[in-house]
Amino acid sequence: MRQMCLMVDKKLSSYDALLEAGFLLFGKDKSASLADVAAAAGVGRATLHRHFTGRDDLMLALAKRALEELETASNAATENAPSYTDGLRLAMQAILPLAHRHMFLASERFDDPELAAWQAAQDRETHEAIDAAKAEGGLDPTLPTTWLATIYDNLIYAGWELIEAGEATPKQAANFAWRMFTQGATK
Amino acid sequence: MRQMCLMVDKKLSSYDALLEAGFLLFGKDKSASLADVAAAAGVGRATLHRHFTGRDDLMLALAKRALEELETASNAATENAPSYTDGLRLAMQAILPLAHRHMFLASERFDDPELAAWQAAQDRETHEAIDAAKAEGGLDPTLPTTWLATIYDNLIYAGWELIEAGEATPKQAANFAWRMFTQGATK
DNA sequence: TAGCGATGAGACAAATGTGTCTCATGGTAG
DNA sequence: CTACCATGAGACACATTTGTCTCATCGCTA
Numbered sequence: 410m411r412q413m414c415l416m417v418d419k420k421l422s423s424y425d426a427l428l429e430a431g432f433l434l435f436g437k438d439k440s441a442s443l444a445d446v447a448a449a450a451g452v453g454r455a456t457l458h459r460h461f462t463g464r465d466d467l468m469l470a471l472a473k474r475a476l477e478e479l480e481t482a483s484n485a486a487t488e489n490a491p492s493y494t495d496g497l498r499l500a501m502q503a504i505l506p507l508a509h510r511h512m513f514l515a516s517e518r519f520d521d522p523e524l525a526a527w528q529a530a531q532d533r534e535t536h537e538a539i540d541a542a543k544a545e546g547g548l549d550p551t552l553p554t555t556w557l558a559t560i561y562d563n564l565i566y567a568g569w570e571l572i573e574a575g576e577a578t579p580k581q582a583a584n585f586a587w588r589m590f591t592q593g594a595t596k
Numbered sequence: 597m598r599q600m601c602l603m604v605d606k607k608l609s610s611y612d613a614l615l616e617a618g619f620l621l622f623g624k625d626k627s628a629s630l631a632d633v634a635a636a637a638g639v640g641r642a643t644l645h646r647h648f649t650g651r652d653d654l655m656l657a658l659a660k661r662a663l664e665e666l667e668t669a670s671n672a673a674t675e676n677a678p679s680y681t682d683g684l685r686l687a688m689q690a691i692l693p694l695a696h697r698h699m700f701l702a703s704e705r706f707d708d709p710e711l712a713a714w715q716a717a718q719d720r721e722t723h724e725a726i727d728a729a730k731a732e733g734g735l736d737p738t739l740p741t742t743w744l745a746t747i748y749d750n751l752i753y754a755g756w757e758l759i760e761a762g763e764a765t766p767k768q769a770a771n772f773a774w775r776m777f778t779q780g781a782t783k
Numbered sequence: 784t785a786g787c788g789a790t791g792a793g794a795c796a797a798a799t800g801t802g803t804c805t806c807a808t809g810g811t812a813g
Numbered sequence: 814c815t816a817c818c819a820t821g822a823g824a825c826a827c828a829t830t831t832g833t834c835t836c837a838t839c840g841c842t843a
Contacts, residue, residue, distance in 0.1 A: 423820080440627045442800060453821040458802065555763045556772055559754050567750035576742045585743055593780035610790080629830060640791040645832065 424460050426450040431471045432510050439513050443467070468514070469521055475511030476527055482507055493538050494547030494591075500538075501565055501590070502583040508569040535561070549596040557594055564590050611647050613637040618658045619697050626700050630654070655701070656708055662698030663714055669694055680725050681734030681778075687725075688752060688777070689770040695756040722748070736783040744781055751777050 421429060430450035434441040443464060447457040461467040486503035490496035519525070539557050543550040548557060568582035577585065608616060617637035621628040630651060634644040648654040673690035677683035706712070726744050730737040735744060755769035764772065 443802095444800075453823095454801090455803085455822080456820060459819080463802075464800095552772075553763065555761070556758060559757050559761075559763070560751075560772075560776055563750045563754035563757070564747075567746050570746050570750070571743060574742070574746075576740065576746070585739075585747075589747055589776065589780035592782075593776035595779075630832095631830075640793095641831090642792085642833085643790060646789085650832075651830095 423450070423452050423456055426452060427457055427460060427467070428471060428474050431467055432475075435468075435471065436509060436513050439517075468517060469519055469524065472511070472514050472517065472519055472524055473527070475514055476524070476531065478507060479504060479511065480531065492545055492547070493541035494545050497538055497542055497547075497561070497590075498587050501561070501568075501587055505565050505568045505583050505586065506572070506579050508565050509573065512566065512569075532558070547591065548594045551596070552594055560594070561590060610637070610639050610643055613639060614644055614647060614654070615658060615661050618654055619662075622655075622658065623696060623700050626703075655704060656706055656711065659698070659701050659704065659706055659711055660714070662701055663711070663718065665694060666691060666698065667718065679732055679734070680728035681732050684725055684729055684734075684748070684777075685774050688748070688755075688774055692752050692755050692770050692773065693759070693766050695752050696760065699753065699756075719745070734778065735781045738783070739781055747781070748777060 427446065427450045430446045434446050434449055443457055444454050446467070447454045450457070457467070461470060482503040483500045486499040487496040490499050535558055536554050539548065539554050539561070542548045543554075564586040568577075568586040571577040571582045571585070572579055614633065614637045617633045617639075621633050621636055630644055631641050633654070634641045637644070644654070648657060669690045670687045673686040674683040677686050722745055723741050726735065726741050726748070729735045730741075751773040755764075755773040758764040758769045758772070759766055
């Protein structure tokens with residue numbers, strides 16, 4: 410059961426190695442022990458506790474890092490998008506391969522105002538993009554924005570499942586998810 | 597943290613009450629303790645161990661019960677379906693409200709030949725229905741059946757999320773999920 | 784009534800996860 | 814070189830979970 414060897418690149422700092430190991434192990438099993446995470450990071454158990462007070466603190470740091478990565482990838486992909494509709498497509502393409510890194514966090518409950526505010530801002534941005542895409546004619550304006558946002562997220566997850574199962578390449582999965590989104594959500 | 601009172605209808609047998617409690621608690625938190633499950637079932641901890649050898653055995657029983665419920669609901673909904681396409685629609689409608697009962701099992705690894713065979717049979721049935729719907733013209737035949745099956749499942753989950761969030765009624769969610777599926781997957 | 788079977792309550796030990804502490808080591812900056 | 818700092822290893826105590834066992838109780842049946 411134990412991870413006996415290094416699973417994470419040595420070049421990383423202890424802090425980053427611990428986060429990487431967290432994504433790796435908690436992604437497989439959210440109840441992995443902190444000892445396993447430390448071992449996978451190639452650091453001692455004490456060092457984990459030097460950086461994080463405990464499990465909750467580590468989870469919170471993972472959530473913030475995930476949100477950070479998501480935002481970075483999304484912004485980079487959409488900065489030159491010619492339209493909001495294209496922006497949604499490009500963001501989906503960029504986010505899809507990263508989805509597995511933060512999927513295990515979805516069912517987690519965090520009690521952190523900073524994270525909550527950040528997440529709310531992300532949600533608002535997505536909703537605004539969807540509303541703008543509606544105005545552009547890319548999406549059916551009679552469909553509630555919350556419905557479309559939920560579908561958008563779940564199509565990303567579905568695409569990742571296809572990649573994970575070896576059924577599709579990242580490009581194929583992204584194209585398919587986008588096709589389902591636009592064809593399904595146009596009048 | 598403990599569940600001090602009965603959470604499950606008294607009319608059930610101990611075995612069924614334990615399964616109900618399992619769906620309820622593991623649905624919220626897959627790492628809930630067996631003591632909590634027993635308490636929620638209104639049953640002593642020893643009785644749980646009289647019915648199940650341990651956590652894995654209980655999880656396996658939950659998986660089998662979930663598959664059973666799924667099959668029953670799906671068969672009842674589709675027995676008079678005029679076409680395979682309609683069958684997929686009716687099955688989606690029937691399965692959607694039950695989805696949350698077995699979603700937590702999706703990320704579980706089972707090592708049971710009976711369950712594996714049963715699950716494979718269900719999968720085969722779904723794939724056959726999708727292939728038949730393609731032949732009927734309801735779905736784009738150039739899309740891989742595995743892709744469509746993955747999307748079908750994820751749209752069901754998305755629909756359940758909408759219900760859970762209070763954003764849509766079961767009927768609305770089912771209609772929306774079906775719209776996304778057919779419009780997205782037709783040529 | 785007497786006995787049988789299922790059960791709840793609780794005691795118990797073993798295993799695991801967790802948080803803290805100490806000590807020796809190795810690298811780095813002054 | 815020397816002092817400092819982060820670290821790995823390991824010891825330790827504590828809490829939780831889990832599996833087993835015993836015993837008294839309750840409902841039902843012969």
